Structures are given as C-alpha cells and as structure tokens.
Amino acid sequence: MKVAEPFKQRLIQGHLLTKSSIPCKKKGFFAQGQMEALAAKEYDVLLACFKAGVHCPTPIGRVGNYITMRLIGDGHEAAPQLRDAELENPDVVLDQILDDYLVMYRDAHYVHGDLSRYNILWWKERPWIIDVPQACKVTKWSDMRRVSSLIRRDIKNVLSYFERYDVHRNIDQIVEVFLSSYMPDNQKNFRERVSVLPRSEW
Numbered sequence: 001m002k003v004a005e006p007f008k009q010r011l012i013q014g015h016l017l018t019k020s021s022i023p024c025k026k027k028g029f030f031a032q033g034q035m036e037a038l039a040a041k042e043y044d045v046l047l048a049c050f051k052a053g054v055h056c057p058t059p060i061g062r063v064g065n066y067i068t069m070r071l072i073g074d075g076h077e078a079a080p081q082l083r084d085a086e087l088e089n090p091d092v093v094l095d096q097i098l099d100d101y102l103v104m105y106r107d108a109h110y111v112h113g114d115l116s117r118y119n120i121l122w123w124k125e126r127p128w129i130i131d132v133p134q135a136c137k138v139t140k141w142s143d144m145r146r147v148s149s150l151i152r153r154d155i156k157n158v159l160s161y162f163e164r165y166d167v168h169r170n171i172d173q174i175v176e177v178f179l180s181s182y183m184p185d186n187q188k189n190f191r192e193r194v195s196v197l198p199r200s201e202w
C-alpha cells in the first residue's frame with residue numbers, strides 16, 4: 001500500500017500509548033460491550049481527524065476497549081497539558097487551536113464536545129487535540145442547535161484559558177465561521193426553523 005509521506009513520518013516517529021476509553025470513575029460504570037463501543041468510537045473519531053489533517057494522536061489500533069495511539073511526547077516524557085505550558089506567542093497558539101478545530105468540524109464533521117486546556121497538549125511548539133470519545137458527528141440528522149451550542153462551549157473554554165495572556169477574540173464571529181464552513185444541506189435554514197416554529201414542534 002502506498003502511504004502518504006506525512007502519515008508515514010508521523011507513524012515512524014511516534015512512541016505509542018495504549019489506553020482504555022473509560023479511564024476513570026467519573027464517567028460512570030459500563031458493561032464490556034459499551035466500553036468496546038466507546039473505544040471503537042474514539043478510534044474512528046481519531047482516524048477521521050487524523051486523516052483530515054488535525055494535529056491529534058495518530059490512531060494505531062484497537063483491541064477490545066483498549067486503543068493504541070501515538071504518544072504525544074517522546075521516550076522520556078509525555079507532552080504537558082496546555083494549562084501547564086508557558087506560551088511565548090499565545091495569539092499564534094490560539095490560531096493553531098482554532099484552525100485545527102475548524103478542520104475537525106469542517107472536514108471531519110465532528111464537534112469535540114470537551115475541548116479545554118486539559119484536552120489540548122503542548123508539544124514541539126504547537127498544540128495537539130486529544131480525548132475525543134464524546135465527540136459528536138454532525139450529519140443531516142443532527143440537532144444543529146445542540147451542535148452550535150457545543151461548538152460555542154468548546155470555543156468559550158479555549159478562549160477563557162487565553163484570557164490570562166490578555167488574548168481576546170469575538171466568540172460570535174468564531175462560531176459563525178464554523179457554522180458557515182460546514183452545514184448539512186438539509187440544515188441550512190435551521191435558525192429560521194427555530195424562530196418560526198413553537199418549541200413543541202422543533
């Protein structure tokens with residue numbers, strides 16, 4: 001099989017991390033089948049994002065409820081979370097995060113759903129998006145009001161982190177850029193539908 005050059009390089013350079021998709025109690029208790037389904041979903045989301053060009057861990061494989069992915073880091077240390085990094089050019093880093101998230105939404109059609117300073121790692125002078133099992137696929141069946149509020153919440157989390165660097169952006173404009181970059185055909189008028197119909201008919 002012919003492997004695209006960047007894909008090959010990212011695979012060869014990577015150290016691997018194997019993790020369960022249910023690492024902690026806070027997410028509740030799950031039957032084995034549910035855990036496997038969640039791991040399969042995390043793998044699929046990572047693969048779609050990676051193929052679209054998002055800076056995220058390269059997915060390697062899944063066995064049961066364990067998935068193996070590239071470790072962001074090297075043989076000596078894992079990458080720190082964004083909250084523990086000291087950024088020299090926060091404006092640029094914010095742009096990199098927003099660009100990556102836009103690719104995730106526009107090209108892979110996923111909303112992250114838990115994007116924050118904890119789920120972005122800092123490695124090799126750039127941010128990497130991780131922790132995607134709760135991501136939502138945006139399709140013609142999606143509730144676009146929910147999609148739009150998840151995007152807004154994710155962006156708000158990210159922007160609130162950058163306030164410490166005195167970097168501020170207009171969240172309405174950013175959400176608008178996202179929604180206008182991708183909208184399933186049958187959802188194009190979702191805002192009008194919301195304003196015309198009473199809540200019981202949404």
Ligand SMILES: Nc1ncnc2c1ncn2[C@@H]1O[C@H](COP(=O)(O)OP(=O)(O)O)[C@@H](O)[C@H]1O
Nearest residue numbers: 017023057069070071072078079081118130131
């Ligand atoms: N591919 C990875 N490379 C390096 N560290 C990782 C990777 N995936 C997760 N981690 C580390 O493990 C922590 C927990 O992983 P995460 O996927 O966020 O699960 P959860 O938040 O559900 O426990 C992350 O905050 C990060 O520090």
Ligand SMILES: [Mg+2]
Nearest residue numbers: 118119130131
């Ligand atoms: Mg996490």
